[in-house]
Amino acid sequence: MKRLEIVIKPEKLDDLKDVLEACGARGVMIANIQGYGNQKGHVQLYRGAELDTRMLPKVRVDTVVEDDTAKVIIDKVVKEIQTGNYGDGKIFVYTVEDAVRIRTGEHGNEAL
Numbered sequence: 001m002k003r004l005e006i007v008i009k010p011e012k013l014d015d016l017k018d019v020l021e022a023c024g025a026r027g028v029m030i031a032n033i034q035g036y037g038n039q040k041g042h043v044q045l046y047r048g049a050e051l052d053t054r055m056l057p058k059v060r061v062d063t064v065v066e067d068d069t070a071k072v073i074i075d076k077v078v079k080e081i082q083t084g085n086y087g088d089g090k091i092f093v094y095t096v097e098d099a100v101r102i103r104t105g106e107h108g109n110e111a112l
Contacts, residue, residue, distance in 0.1 A: 001096040001109065002070035006061045007033070008089035012081050013059050019080050020063060023073045026112050029062040039086035056087065064096055066109055 008016055013030070020028060034055040065073065074091055082088055101111040 001064055001099060001112070002067055003062065003064045003094040003096050004070060004073060005092040005094070006063075006077060006089065007035075007058050007092075008061070008081060009087060010057055010059050012089075013061070015080055016061055016077065019076045020061075020073065023065075023069055023076060025063045025065055025069070025073065027063060031060045031062075033058050033060050037087070037090070058089070064099060064112060066112070 006016065010032070017028070035058055036054050036056055039056075040054065063073075070093065074093070077091060098107055099109075099111040100107055
């Protein structure tokens with residue numbers, strides 16, 4: 001099993017949810033976060049004054065899927081979400097040792 005931590009722009013969340021549903025992800029956790037990467041924020045004009053905004057709004061979506069499904073999701077996310085501009089986001093992939101469904105006690109892929 002793999003845990004995918006996907007960090008994207010908020011306006012791409014609906015597109016990402018469509019990709020995850022199409023690929024068979026059974027559950028997701030979504031959190032609003034702030035941060036910056038290579039783009040180091042951006043400069044905004046507010047009432048004639050320049051504001052250096054470092055912490056940009058982002059969305060973090062976490063899901064745990066089977067190994068084969070993870071590869072398909074990663075490929076589709078890159079294809080569907082990518083704009084080619086700074087700030088498109090990142091996908092972090094972690095190996096999950098086990099998952100347990102508390103209600104039934106099922107382990108592994110059955111618990112997903």
